[in-house]
Amino acid sequence: MAVIELLKEKKADFFVLQSGGVNFSYATKFKSSSTMFYLIGVDGTDLLLLPEMELGRALRESRVKEIASFEKLGYEEKLKELKSPRKAIAEILVERLKEGRAKKVLIPTDFPAFLAFELQKHFEVEAVENPFLKLRAVKRADEIEKIRQNCLILLRSFDKLYRKLRSKKPMNCDSARSFLEKELFFQGLIAEDTICSSGKLSADPHELGKGKIEDHLLVDVFPRNLRTGYYADFTRTILIRKNPEIEEMLKAVIEAKKKAISMLKEGVNGKDVHNAVKDCLKSHGFETKAGEGFIHSTGHGVGLEVHEEPRIGDVDAELKSGMVVTVEPGLYYRKIGGVRVEDLILIRKNDCEVLTPYESFLALYNP
């Protein structure tokens, strides 16, 4: 198991994970709003600590071998003495690690600082990249299938929106967003903060958009499946009325996306893909400087989080078969606006598969 190897490499005794994110539920197969801890020991310890009210459910649902409640470990007495739930729980955690003869403890980089400081009083503590991030980056077959299903629903819903726009039904940015999000919900996907932006506002990549649709509509939607918890992520820029500058920008990002996809396979460095996208946009005459041009990275992993490992940008990242990543070149200029196209891609041994096969150049006029 990757975590045990990491513990050995770092000469550490325990890895401690706190609840509150998808790494915890991925690792333990147990989800709750309660504060809980998962301890993996180099000695084989596999322990879930949680409030007694979660015990019955955890025994049924979790895959962790040993489960113990805070109450069983003296929570109530400690709370009376320390008058702070946080301190009482920290003391239980410290005691449990001492019982396991811990000297060095690993925590993920986002572990809560208060507790990290408490652990520091008793152990050597090192904050490491959470090993579950790397594990989650490579998807199992069942995870790929879940993401694939999301993509099919997403494309069907987007296509409905596109046909509605083609039929010249009056729409603005807000009604387009609302239409798309409702379509997705009917099929079990929840989309929030969907970007439907137009005009100069769209020069900000994360602007949600509002009001009238001008010459183009940028739609970026990243719904989560309410049942499975997995995301999808997809962007298209629809040309509404002829605008030569925007059309040229769109053609360039489509070329850049094509270039990136042609490179994607196991073993490739994401940084090289990002550089190829930058070069492609530059060769089309689009410069990047002073917050304009291609001002974000090329892509990111998608799974239980909408942004996860690997990152395809300015940092080395070896792509592996089974990774699911976005490729999303964009161009943004204050006086014109922004365009972006984005596909979701499954990395394979010798090539890749586009999970969002849908026309990239969409225009309501005859171009």
Add this chain to the structure above:
Amino acid sequence: MAVIELLKEKKADFFVLQSGGVNFSYATKFKSSSTMFYLIGVDGTDLLLLPEMELGRALRESRVKEIASFEKLGYEEKLKELKSPRKAIAEILVERLKEGRAKKVLIPTDFPAFLAFELQKHFEVEAVENPFLKLRAVKRADEIEKIRQNCLILLRSFDKLYRKLRSKKPMNCDSARSFLEKELFFQGLIAEDTICSSGKLSADPHELGKGKIEDHLLVDVFPRNLRTGYYADFTRTILIRKNPEIEEMLKAVIEAKKKAISMLKEGVNGKDVHNAVKDCLKSHGFETKAGEGFIHSTGHGVGLEVHEEPRIGDVDAELKSGMVVTVEPGLYYRKIGGVRVEDLILIRKNDCEVLTPYESFLALYNP
């Protein structure tokens, strides 16, 4: 401002908040999936640090006085040198704090450990209860109005479910949940992990429930308004078929809820309310031991998070006018199952207001 007072009290120079939760968007009026920092200085510093791609939007939307991009502060050069986005950003943060002549820095208890350790190399660092948690606990009039609207939608939707059950339409736990969540979504509220549980499974308070509805149905729903971001929280236990044990338990928790509500007003200690609930349930003959009985706290604040300050439980907590809290006594026995009733309450100067006025004793038979 409460944060400046805290800085003075702790003889600290800066409070640093990282993005990724509602405290950040509450404090800055700016929301993004990007990594960002908000610095409040005892000298009056009010600074937002973020990626350049967020700059335009932040200048339009955020209430923070000074906004600077990582790129402007040398991100790209640092990334080339350090080969880690995390380390590059840490260095920018450290430099900015040094420019502000920081000696002591406050961070919230849940601040990411990696960055906390980096700060420790240069400053005295103390992890404190996030002051925005206390600020958020007392709601402004516009926040109360948003929560009140959620409650009205929630009660209307729950009432539809109750009438459907009364009409003897065949339903199980899953179809009841799905019906309620759809009703809420049509009115702009997203509910997830809604509890519709029955039978012995309901002895676990957070069991979502599945399959056939037996003698009772416990419905606990906590939707979030997709537009405003505020939650509501509400629970009822519906008696489907006569079961004297469950009926007695329900009557006791309704009495306990009534007792708690009669006590709620500004100045009261939440711990006293919790003890009164415990006493009331005990006086009805219901014991708590070994993970059975009344095995959770009496309530919690509700706002931008479904569980927030104050906590009404075993720890002192002074209630203030403008707080919105749940009161949710429950009883759970493995051989019988669980019951719970929950109202959402607005604390006022001399009394309180029930934001979820709906009959507590619900039976499909003539009791």
